[in-house]
Each structure stands twice: as C-alpha cells, then as structure tokens.
Amino acid sequence: MTIEKFIKEIPKAELHLHIEGSFQPELMFEIAKRNNIKIPYSSVEELKKAYKFSCLQDFLDIYYTGAGVLITELDFYDLTMAYFKACKEDHVIFTEIMFDPQTHTKRGISFETVINGIQKAREDAKEKYGIDSLLIMSYLRHLSEEDAFETLQESLPFKHLIKSVGLDSSEKGNPPSKFKNVYEASVKEGYVPVAHAGEEGNADYIWEAIDILKVKRIDHGNNCLQDEDLVKEINARNLALTVCPLSNLELRNVDILSNHPLKKLMNKGVKVTVNSDDPAYFGGYINENFLQIQKALNLTKEDIVELVKNSFQYSFAEDDKKAEYLKKVDDFVLSFE
Numbered sequence: 001m002t003i004e005k006f007i008k009e010i011p012k013a014e015l016h017l018h019i020e021g022s023f024q025p026e027l028m029f030e031i032a033k034r035n036n037i038k039i040p041y042s043s044v045e046e047l048k049k050a051y052k053f054s055c056l057q058d059f060l061d062i063y064y065t066g067a068g069v070l071i072t073e074l075d076f077y078d079l080t081m082a083y084f085k086a087c088k089e090d091h092v093i094f095t096e097i098m099f100d101p102q103t104h105t106k107r108g109i110s111f112e113t114v115i116n117g118i119q120k121a122r123e124d125a126k127e128k129y130g131i132d133s134l135l136i137m138s139y140l141r142h143l144s145e146e147d148a149f150e151t152l153q154e155s156l157p158f159k160h161l162i163k164s165v166g167l168d169s170s171e172k173g174n175p176p177s178k179f180k181n182v183y184e185a186s187v188k189e190g191y192v193p194v195a196h197a198g199e200e201g202n203a204d205y206i207w208e209a210i211d212i213l214k215v216k217r218i219d220h221g222n223n224c225l226q227d228e229d230l231v232k233e234i235n236a237r238n239l240a241l242t243v244c245p246l247s248n249l250e251l252r253n254v255d256i257l258s259n260h261p262l263k264k265l266m267n268k269g270v271k272v273t274v275n276s277d278d279p280a281y282f283g284g285y286i287n288e289n290f291l292q293i294q295k296a297l298n299l300t301k302e303d304i305v306e307l308v309k310n311s312f313q314y315s316f317a318e319d320d321k322k323a324e325y326l327k328k329v330d331d332f333v334l335s336f337e
C-alpha cells in the first residue's frame with residue numbers, strides 16, 4: 001500500500017485546531033446570508049483570493065472578520081459539525097478543539113451561545129461519527145489580562161465541559177508573562193494550561209510559557225530550535241509540541257516545506273505532533289498536513305506512526321481512552337504489514 005493511503009487511513013488525534021479557523025468560505029456565506037450580515041467580499045472566490053498572508057497578523061485580521069458572522073447557537077453548531085465531518089473523512093477519532101470566547105463575547109454574543117452550539121455538535125459527533133473530543137478555551141493575548149479574567153469567570157458555569165485553557169492571537173509584543181495571574185487562577189479552577197509560543201515569537205516566549213504559565217504542552221514551539229538549552233528543557237519536562245506545517249508555510253514562518261523544522265525537532269528527541277491549526281485558511285485538514293510534510297521531508301512510515309502515536313500519548317484524554325486509541329493505531333499498522 002502506498003504511504004499516501006497509509007497516512008489517510010491511520011486513526012489519528014488532532015491537538016491544535018481553532019474551530020473559528022475551520023470556517024469554510026461556503027458555510028461563511030451561507031451563515032452570513034441567514035443572519036443578514038454583509039461580508040466585505042462579493043463571492044466565495046473573491047474571499048478565497050484574500051487568503052494570502054505575509055504574517056500572523058495578516059491572517060488574524062481576516063479570521064476575526066470571518067468569525068463576525070457567527071451569531072446563534074445554530075451557527076456554532078453548524079461550524080463545529082462541519083469540522084467533525086472533515087474529521088470523519090480524515091480518520092480523526094479524537095480531537096481537542098480550541099475556541100476563542102472573546103472573539104464572540106466582544107461582539108455581544110454570549111459565552112453560553114458559543115459553548116452550547118459547540119457542545120451540541122460534540123455530542124452529535126460522538127453519536128453520529130463515534131468521534132471523541134474535548135475543549136480548550138483560548139484567551140486572546142492581544143487583549144488584557146483583566147479581559148481574560150472576565151472570560152475565566154464566564155466559563156465557570158460550563159467548567160465541566162472545558163478541559164484546558166490556551167493562549168492565542170498576536171504573539172509578538174504579548175508575551176506569556178502578561179497572563180501569569182489568569183493562568184494561576186485557571187489552573188486553580190482545574191483547567192490544564194497550554195499556550196501558543198514560539199510561532200513568531202522567539203525562544204524567550206517559550207521559556208515564559210513553560211516557566212511562568214507552566215504549560216503542559218506547547219502550541220507550535222518551532223522556535224525552540226534557537227536555544228539548545230530550551231530544547232533540552234522541553235525534553236526533560238516531557239512537553240510535546242503541536243506543530244502545524246501548512247500554517248507555518250502560509251504564515252511565512254518557513255519559506256518552503258522542505259525547510260520545515262519538524263524532522264529536526266524529532267531528531268532532537270522532541271515529541272512532535274502534526275495538526276491543521278486553521279484548515280479553512282491554510283489549505284487543508286490534518287491529512288493534507290501529513291501528506292505534504294511527508295513528501296517535503298521524505299518521512300518514513302515509521303515517522304508517521306511516531307507522530308500519530310505522539311498525538312494520542314500527549315493528548316489530555318483519560319489514560320484508559322489513550323490505551324484504547326493506541327491499540328487502534330497498532331491494529332491498523334499490523335493490518336497493513
């Protein structure tokens with residue numbers, strides 16, 4: 001069997017996915033229409049043409065505009081169900097979904113509307129597709145820590161539905177240390193801390209994420225390669241990176257995929273996972289990320305199995321579920337020997 005077929009069909013987990021970044025232009029137009037909202041593009045094609053980014057901020061500007069058409073619980077449900085459908089096609093059996101409450105609460109949409117729509121889709125996806133999931137509530141780092149505290153407060157009635165807190169949006173100029181207190185409070189509430197760090201920001205931001213926010217996993221983290229001691233520390237603390245190859249390419253953090261640091265990180269013993277980040281904007285879901293990075297770096301079948309197993313191993317699923325998922329991977333691999 002070809003490596004492409006192997007990649008497509010192996011059971012997978014996704015650990016770095018922004019639900020707002022899975023918003024496909026076609027669905028965006030449909031939802032805008034039913035909500036009577038005008039988007040500043042005349043057609044799906046024109047919108048897609050705007051998806052050319054020179055940096056993270058370029059992308060974020062369009063991403064927040066797109067999310068602006070999401071108003072009702074049904075909108076969040078449809079958005080999330082569309083992602084689960086793509087998961088089914090890509091053989092994703094477990095996913096950790098990030099959502100940005102402030103992207104919506106700042107526009108007057110209630111926290112409850114957002115989470116109820118997403119939660120209903122999680123339940124239906126489990127029933128319809130057998131896909132397990134959990135939620136990571138991400139604070140927007142371009143806003144203040146006080147703002148993040150408000151979001152933490154709003155989340156508390158829904159605490160049982162949320163596993164983890166994250167940190168995303170504009171990295172440069174918004175270091176992890178800005179959110180020290182709200183992370184401490186979030187951990188006290190039982191949330192597991194993760195954060196985007198070292199995507200555009202340098203190694204210092206990753207040091208802050210691990211030392212000050214005490215993250216249990218690092219989102220992106222590519223720039224740890226700037227600092228040998230940091231790489232050693234990441235390995236010593238057994239922290240995995242959620243790497244997003246097509247995102248790094250589209251946001252110009254690498255010039256071409258053959259220069260992507262994924263294999264270098266693996267060779268240094270770093271626990272790497274492959275993810276799609278914002279698949280509607282960066283040209284593909286998780287399988288497309290695996291397919292393109294495999295080709296660009298000439299990854300072997302063994303590399304693919306290691307990456308896939310890392311995603312389950314370093315997920316926040318319960319231990320018995322992890323064992324069950326890993327067995328599915330082993331069974332799949334054996335069936336193709």
Ligand SMILES: Nc1ncnc2[nH]cnc12
Nearest residue numbers: 018021168169196277278
């Ligand atoms: N790649 C990314 N980096 C930071 N914030 C984001 N929000 C959505 N995608 C993001």
Ligand SMILES: [Zn+2]
Nearest residue numbers: 018168196277
């Ligand atoms: Zn991200």
